[in-house]
Amino acid sequence: xxxxxxxxxxxxxxxxxxxxxxxxxxxxxxxxxxxxxGDVNATGATAVVLDVESATQEELADAxxxxxxxxxxxxxxxxxxxxxxxxxDRDAAxxxxxxxxxxxxxxxxxxxxxxxxxxYLVQQDDPFYPYMAAKIAxxxxxxxxxxxxxxxxxxxxxLDEATGRIEVLDEPGENTDTSRGNVAxxxxxxxxxxxxxxxxxxxxxxxxxxxxxxxxxx
Numbered sequence: 001x002x003x004x005x006x007x008x009x010x011x012x013x014x015x016x017x018x019x020x021x022x023x024x025x026x027x028x029x030x031x032x033x034x035x036x037x038g039d040v041n042a043t044g045a046t047a048v049v050l051d052v053e054s055a056t057q058e059e060l061a062d063a064x065x066x067x068x069x070x071x072x073x074x075x076x077x078x079x080x081x082x083x084x085x086x087x088x089d090r091d092a093a094x095x096x097x098x099x100x101x102x103x104x105x106x107x108x109x110x111x112x113x114x115x116x117x118x119x120y121l122v123q124q125d126d127p128f129y130p131y132m133a134a135k136i137a138x139x140x141x142x143x144x145x146x147x148x149x150x151x152x153x154x155x156x157x158x159l160d161e162a163t164g165r166i167e168v169l170d171e172p173g174e175n176t177d178t179s180r181g182n183v184a185x186x187x188x189x190x191x192x193x194x195x196x197x198x199x200x201x202x203x204x205x206x207x208x209x210x211x212x213x214x215x216x217x218x
Contacts, residue, residue: 001191002026004067004105006052006096007074008045009036012111015162015184016073017043023188028067052092053084060099069107069191070100075131082130090134094141101146107197108147109190111183112139114155114172114202139200150190150214153202154178160205166213167206176204189214 003020007013008029020027021044029045030052040047050063052074064070076088093110100108116135122128142149155169155176162181169176182205190196195215203213212218 001068002066003028003069003071003191004064005029005045005071005073007031007072008040008043008047009033010073010075011159012157012180012183012187013071013073014039014043015181016071016187017045019184019188020191021045023192025191028063030063052096053088055092055095057095057099057102060096061102064096064100064103064105067103067105069109070096070105071109071111071187071191072096073111073187085130086134088134089131090137093134093138097138097142097145097147106148107191108142108145108149109187109196110139110142110149110151111187112151112153112200114153114169114176114178114204116151116153120172143200148194148197150196150198151200152183152186152190153200154183154186155202155204157183158205163205164210165205165207166203166210167208168213168218169202169204172202178204182210185210186214 009031017027027045029040030048030050032051034049037047076085155178158177160179189211193215208218
């Protein structure tokens with residue numbers, strides 16, 4: 001499978017890419033800062049500098065041409081305030097979905113978060129509101145698209161080592177710790193398993209093999 005990975009220099013993407021390559025996939029890794037080219041090349045991906053915040057739908061569609069799947073693992077990360085958060089996490093994400101459709105790429109995996117839902121949305125004066133609202137809107141657009149989508153909703157991200165095991169969060173509790181390594185593996189397993197298509201999978205580190213969760217057999 002040829003995969004277009006957006007946000008290729010992020011912590012999760014840098015863990016997911018070598019695993020994808022090891023499984024025989026070809027990864028084109030898109031990232032904003034040319035200074036990160038060495039890090040991205042080291043993952044085994046084809047490194048391509050592309051700022052998704054400013055890229056048009058046409059430019060994204062051209063970049064996605066010939067790929068089998070798109071993975072969104074990008075984000076503003078709180079830099080630049082609310083305007084940039086909406087510009088990247090909502091607007092650019094939606095453009096990437098439309099571009100995937102335009103380019104004929106059916107498979108799309110979105111890395112979101114476990115409480116990206118209106119029922120958990122904080123008040124507008126909360127600093128976390130723009131990010132939550134942006135991700136909720138992007139996820140909703142993806143669910144309404146014609147793409148073969150999967151939305152991954154990890155809990156609170158940690159730097160712990162990957163265990164290859166998670167558990168589904170029906171209702172987030174106090175402990176939602178999720179290692180970035182397990183998020184990376186959930187991307188890989190979702191792409192390798194059609195049982196994840198059309199599903200929103202909210203999870204944290206747990207005891208069930210990731211492959212069973214994404215396959216829907218757990």
